[in-house]
Amino acid sequence: MGWVIWVDLSRMKYFKEPLRAELARAYVGGHGLGGRILFDETPRWVGAFDPLNPLVFVTGPVVGTQAPCAGRFTVVTKSPLTGYFGDANAGGYWGPELKFAGYDMIVVKGVASKPLYLYVGDDRVELRDASAYWGMDARSADRAIRSDLGDKAVRVACIGPAGENLVRFAGIMSDEAGRAAARCGVGAVMGFKKLKAIAVKGSLKVPVMSSELLAELSREIITRMMRDERVIYFGKAGTPGSFAALWEIGDVPSYNFRGGEYGGAGSPAVERVGYPGGYSEILANRKTCYVCSIACRRVISVRNGEFKIEEDVEGPEYETLAAFGPNCGITDIRAIAKLNDLCNLYGVDTISAGSTIAFAMECFEQGLLSKDDTGGVELTFGNAAAAIDLLEKICRREGLGAILAEGTRRAAASIGGGASRYAMHCKGQEIAMHDPRAFQSGGVHYACSPTGGRHTEGLTVFHEMNPPASSEIPYPKIASRSSIDGKAELAKLTEDWWAFTAAAGWCNFARFGYGSESTYLRVYAAVTGVELKISEALLIGERIFNLKRCFNFRHGCTKGEDTLPQRLLTEPGNAGNVVRLNEMLKEYYNLRGWDLQTGIPTQDKLSALDLSDLIDKLRLRG
């Protein structure tokens, strides 16, 4: 285990302490470890835009080791979008670099009086003037900081203008704006703190318990990956490779989740933007994160035309493709690639950005927004130029953009006239681009997700499409995607497992190579010396999931917010179904050990999860 840096930007002070072993054992890392810090450091009266709101950068025990597909870092903070638990994570190289410098976690509190960045180079920790970088896009800032440091090998996590402008769904970018930790608006909190960047350079080796065993396991995993057809296809296709299959089952939302044929009747727009298809035409290369042989990162080239991008950049992931493609009705892959790049430069979450623009398009169509509001722009579905214009206005907070920069929940309240029916959010965060009407477990998952409608806290659509023949986790039998039988349990088990693996620092796609759950745990033991059974790992995941929920309830959440946008409960969408939420909810609460009246985890459940100390804090909400 490494060290923790505590930074107070208000007092321009910092100190270091070793990570406490019992914290690491109970909460592992990522949203677990960072989440416990957030819970302990944040009284309920502290808001998201509040100097006291901690911004925690945290890796995980397996990050930076030889273990494949384990290079992620997580940012934890009280979310300005939801007002509840916020976290976001990203792959790439920043997380491992922090480990190389000897640190597991950086906790940033306070607010700087002028723009600063934090430099961490092994023992050296410095708060430096960032005035010169303030206002720069995320890619330029990344390059400028490294150039000024005279060390290209430094890794930078930074915000773009959207974070500076407190856009509530701003993210934190790394790898020259190629990777984004962007959900929950973590970049806006960084902007509020006037912290432009954290630049990291490390020269140490991450200590592991048994490096020989780890090497052997890693070889085994990589060998399996290299032979696995799914991995080979995934490497070729990236996340956009699943677009057509997901469209087929109605999982991909179109026209702000209203549904409808994408691109118009008989026009195969799915092919025009998906892979293979239109995406192949702009695909220039692949990229990889730290110690990953999958290489699902895309590099695209759009060097001319209306949507020209000056250099080859990272291409849209599936979420982005869906958010700006069918959900905004845009059918030109080059426009989608341009929107993706703008999101990366300004530093905003592509899911929330796409969903917010789709929301505005539907408001325009419904007459709730007029050309007066849009500055004369015809904000219709499919209008790529209008989407680009609006995205820039959002990131700069200009005109209508200032209202939309607040996210769909707040924007709907500002616009009024029933606009809230078009705001596709859970607890204030725009839901991910997997329509739960196509897989019922997704409905109860979105509704109860502590961070509101995520796809990285336990996405079950692939499981529902192709239930595994066997598994070490006792998943229930799945009759069909439209059935609700076993769906609450599927959601719960997936959430718990993902909560554990994410906390440890693994990428979701590690599963392609690791094959079985016990492989993860063998790697975990080789790295940490802690041998866990599957049930123990699930218990840790459950602890983390409940910790996040307890944070929410302490901060004012009630079970009334365990719900979905009305549209998903009443309109059939592309899947031709509605989510049967109420039927699943009670089963889910019982499985989770949550009080049916209040939605709060019972004292017995909290005791079983070693979270008894939260009980008093929940009661008094002090």
Add this chain to the structure above:
Amino acid sequence: MGWVIWVDLSRMKYFKEPLRAELARAYVGGHGLGGRILFDETPRWVGAFDPLNPLVFVTGPVVGTQAPCAGRFTVVTKSPLTGYFGDANAGGYWGPELKFAGYDMIVVKGVASKPLYLYVGDDRVELRDASAYWGMDARSADRAIRSDLGDKAVRVACIGPAGENLVRFAGIMSDEAGRAAARCGVGAVMGFKKLKAIAVKGSLKVPVMSSELLAELSREIITRMMRDERVIYFGKAGTPGSFAALWEIGDVPSYNFRGGEYGGAGSPAVERVGYPGGYSEILANRKTCYVCSIACRRVISVRNGEFKIEEDVEGPEYETLAAFGPNCGITDIRAIAKLNDLCNLYGVDTISAGSTIAFAMECFEQGLLSKDDTGGVELTFGNAAAAIDLLEKICRREGLGAILAEGTRRAAASIGGGASRYAMHCKGQEIAMHDPRAFQSGGVHYACSPTGGRHTEGLTVFHEMNPPASSEIPYPKIASRSSIDGKAELAKLTEDWWAFTAAAGWCNFARFGYGSESTYLRVYAAVTGVELKISEALLIGERIFNLKRCFNFRHGCTKGEDTLPQRLLTEPGNAGNVVRLNEMLKEYYNLRGWDLQTGIPTQDKLSALDLSDLIDKLRLRG
């Protein structure tokens, strides 16, 4: 009844509508009417610094009529200091002027993209550029706006630099920075909205139901006032006139409520700053608010020396005198006058400012703050120059000032090391300068005050000092100030009556002239045509008090926050007592009809108060 203006700064739009009669009947005006708007317009996920947080300027039915001592306006918003219900009110001339223009209320939502001010001149409503006034102190801004409008008779309510800088206890100033609506940080919300000012000019007569009856009643009241010895003394002495008597009983806190002889052993500092005494030496004149023959406003002159003020300005009220005097240990009335004037110019609440500086002084004394933090200043009790320096830093958010600008609760959390024991707040707001250890009813009142430790929601110290021989309100018998018998009931009845009279627009000091409660109700009937019995007026007050509490609970408050700073419960202070809070709390809850487990008003109570519609919103906290 008049009209309401709804302004959306984000969309630069406004509309007008007549005030709905049933709202006015149920909630009267002020914190009642504005409070109902706040409750309805503010989902729990909206923070204080949030474009959706409404900022409501509201007068009352008797304001602007011939009725004496009824010229107040109230500002209602979600408080950035407490995160709960926020209101502040002020006398002077701005409220009546708004009535003359035909309006009862202005509801401001959204946030402007650049500094604006609102001009209201009868039918004319305009949002105007305020860039030229941004950064100006409140007095200069007031004068500049009126000068630029070419109309000296315009009345301006505006913020100073503290509001612009989001100092959490910033206020809204009027009458050339002479009057302050400053509690709960309402000025910071105005600053967040980039609304520098509201300038008002009216030419209409406020319609009343029976002007003959009102004229007769007003003559009767004024005649009584002119003969009343208390009124004559109060006019001569102003609020500082009660300083010595309150000091005598231990009601005036010293040294951050730690207590101790003010000015040192044998040194009669009370005389050096009080009236008569030191205050007399700087007193230059008296001033009055709209239709008030008491004239308790002070004008002071400090035209030379270390604490020179360039012109004659309004002098410190009792609260300010106590906050900067004994509570900071400052014994020079000229220094206190200077601090008062700086608070007015920057636009901050003098109670919170004084309490925050006293808090910092105690932290310095205890070694929790060092010269490193203060920029080399010896921040000891009694150091007037240090207090002035720190006040300016707070208002400008410089150095340690940036931490203290967040109020004592947040500053204590930033400073750590147990500093929270020196933060003299309830629910995040610094308590007023009446030490409840000197009068037990004040303890339960502060603890349960919806806005946290106020002196204008029901101050019982004078009642406990001199219980009235008889009263139309069925007050309980008071054995002594140190006894708790009847104190819960005294607090409740006082709160309910004050809630009603404040909502109608009366000044607290109207009681000197009105004599009996039924006089208020006769005036109320003459103005509105609504005849109320005392019990009915108390019920309205109770409705408003509970509405404010329900807002708090919807926004995450729990009964755990019905408490006092530990010091008041464990240390004797100047009164030689502690507050016996727990003993009073249960009785108070029962009298109020609040659930003993949760602290939430019972359904029966809410039904009795015609607040049944809040029940669902409380349950779901949607």
